[in-house]
């Protein structure tokens with residue numbers, strides 16, 4: 001057992017620098033342009049694929065790190081560059097997390113690389129849970145998967161809402177109800193492979209922030225997938241459903257298993273935006289003069305920066321701890337995964353707003369990136385579980401009371 005240490009190891013420091021350089025040299029220079037265009041930044045994804053960053057190999061290396069810190073470190077650095085572009089690069093990872101948390105090792109090896117493709121032929125993945133009438137309340141999913149025994153196929157029907165890479169992805173991972181009476185315990189995850197008829201893109205949303213990341217509806221209309229696309233396999237699903245019907249506890253819900261694993265990395269993304277805004281406004285406060293002195297010489301400004309920095313550092317500690325716990329199979333007894341995402345997400349919104357305030361009029365105009373960072377930060381109190389839902393998870397965990 002090594003002594004306790006808060007220092008990153010050589011591999012982690014190298015990855016951190018690699019990602020930072022990519023963000024600084026490739027992502028930041030084009031961030032404003034892709035935000036304005038509101039389109040998937042294909043050239044940047046291709047560049048990331050060329051250097052091996054956008055690849056299953058990189059994600060597998062990150063998942064394999066026994067400390068669990070590689071993914072949050074990478075996420076923070078990439079979002080320090082730009083969160084919209086980062087989500088275009090990381091979006092496929094959510095689909096892979098969906099496959100990893102519900103599929104067999106063979107299914108992971110078959111489908112996960114297809115979510116990235118190759119540098120010459122880049123592909124995307126999407127993870128489809130939310131629906132127009134079911135976001136936080138995952139038990140209300142209406143998308144239905146029905147088994148056609150004669151053909152050994154699943155027939156999926158429904159509409160998914162707000163899906164990152166939705167409809168433009170090559171591989172969609174879809175959570176659907178196989179037994180609506182059982183609510184979230186009657187759900188399963190399916191891979192819808194590239195070229196499957198019956199899956200299409202609905203409306204593409206125009207958004208407040210993370211505009212370089214594509215978000216759209218996904219429509220499934222008698223979409224048929226082979227039996228082998230059921231993640232985890234039919235035998236396991238039947239056994240799980242039988243247990244639930246007998247009133248016994250069963251291990252996990254399809255969507256929740258994925259979100260628990262990804263929340264610290266999502267918190268780390270928020271952290272990257274917050275750090276970017278903090279650094280930018282700190283530099284500005286040292287340069288900008290008012291009343292004959294740099295504005296940072298006023299406690300009113302300097303204390304803001306002190307609070308911003310403190311909250312960012314606290315967020316990182318929560319994120320790293322949760323990532324380490326998740327990777328090492330520790331039970332989240334106080335909702336530590338949710339806590340990390342809640343705190344980092346709200347910190348990002350708060351810090352970016354303070355950064356605008358410190359920069360005054362310059363903070364509010366598009367000549368500087370802080371207004372974009374503020375717009376980008378807001379999604380972190382909404383997706384992958386709203387702040388209220390994270391508080392619900394934490395409150396239930398610490399109290400043992402089924403708080404509504």
Ligand SMILES: Cc1cc2nc3c(=O)[nH]c(=O)nc-3n(C[C@H](O)[C@H](O)[C@H](O)COP(=O)(O)OP(=O)(O)OC[C@H]3O[C@@H](n4cnc5c(N)ncnc54)[C@H](O)[C@@H]3O)c2cc1C
Nearest residue numbers: 127128129130134135136162163164215383384385386388
């Ligand atoms: C840009 C973007 C990308 C997204 N990407 C994906 C994706 O790739 N895949 C995917 O599946 N989904 C994705 N989502 C969907 C996202 O996860 C949902 O929007 C989110 O879970 C909230 O669901 P909702 O919008 O239906 O809000 P609702 O669930 O309707 O919530 C509305 C409000 O009520 C509050 N609320 C609800 N229930 C409670 C409660 N019990 N107690 C207290 N407050 C409550 C919420 O906190 C919120 O403030 C994305 C969304 C966006 C905007």
